[in-house]
Amino acid sequence: MKKVILSVAAFMFFMNVAKAQTDSTASRKLKIDEVDFVTSYYHQDGDHSAVTGGVGNERLNDFGTSIDLQLSRFDKQLNKHHFNFELGIDVYSSASSDKIDPKTISSASSGDVRVYPSASYLFENTKRKYSMGGGLSFSQEYDYTSIGGNLVYSKATQDGNREFTAKASVFLDTWKILLPMELRGKDNNNFEYKQGDSAPRNSYNLALGVTQVVNKELQVSLLADIGYQTGQLGTAYQRVYFDQTTENSATPKVYSEKLPDHRFKLPIGLRANYFLTDRIILRSFYRYYTDSWKLTAHTAELEVPYKITPFVSIAPYYRFYSQNGVDYFKAKGEHLSADKENYYTSDYDLSKFTSNMFGANFRVMSAKGILGIKSLNTLELRYGYYDRNDGLKSHLVTVALKFK
Secondary structure (H helix, E strand, O other): OHHHHHHHHHHHHHHHHHHHHHHOHHHOOOEEEEEEEEEEEEEEEOOEOOOOOOOEOOOEEEEEEEEEEEEEEEOOOOOEEEEEEEEEEEEEEEOOHHHOOOOOOOOOOOEEEEEEEEEEEEEEEOOOOEEEEEEEEEEEEOOEEEEEEEEEEEEEOOOOOEEEEEEEEEEEEEEEOOOOHHHOOOOOOOOOOOOOOEEEEEEEEEEEEEEEEOOOOEEEEEEEEEEEEEEOOOOOOOEEEEOOOOOOOOOOEEEEOEOOOEEEEEEEEEEEEEEOOOOEEEEEEEEEEEEOOOOEEEEEEEEOOEEEEOOEEEEEEEEEEEEOOOOOEOOOOOEOHHHHHOOEEOOHHHOOEEEEEEEEEEEEEOOOOEOOEOOEEEEEEEEEEEEEOOOOEEEEEEEEEEEO
């Protein structure tokens, strides 16, 4: 209920601002371009929880809502200035996180609220076909705080057939260390932090892209997203159980997940959009991923939007994903004593697996309004079903409203 009240209150605030701006358009250059309201529900289930060492309930429910306010104005030189403000709120509950402290009925991380506001500015030179800008973001939840910033630049050719984009971003994050209950106050194999300590995790990214219009039917994009992370990259409350024989123990010995304190990532992607007919578009995407943890992955996606009418469309899509897994991963009880000198995890997100995702987007657009609301320009319903070959399954339902 708290989440619903916050979402509705924030939404009404932005709509009142939008109305005030629209009513005074004649006397102000700054105007509302659009207001986007998105709400979603995500549910997953599985039996490989990393919190309990690679076995156990992975059930998670997440209700998310975001409101995006976009404004713009032209200056005397007819350059365009864009202003964007967004507020997001996620409310989630996790059965696996509840096992951080299994002796309690409910641990602090079994349910949480994440709030993430952001603001950005973009300057667009309409004559010379370039734009530049930047933004700031913040995210806060029980055990994690993130402060982010970014700079963006793009340049298009005069005919608009080719565009280069670059975006540099940094996220300075802080973990509040939560250890499994049985490891609090112990040495934990010389683990660097203790319960309640603060640990950094910083991320640096450079996204590059080139888009080319080949002809009136085909458009292609080449994308690269170079990333580097440093700090506490492992999750302290995720357990790793070692082999009892090599540990000379009658019961499995447990440690906190231990991973390298740096990671270099390099995904390279290719996107192609082909206008098959006036009603059908083929949108395809392929990405190859590699990193310094020796994880490699392949992603292939196809989406086929179909215009039922000029104002109504449906877009079924399919995505395939495959990764090889990292050497640090082993299932519960399979890590040996020698592994303690290196790194170790039982998080199946870092294992070898394949996954499939199916879904569809249904969109209605009307300049005259939808559902009796004159300013409601677009209504979109989205559904996605995710199936991983280790048993993890999830459903995602999204409703998106665009007001102009």
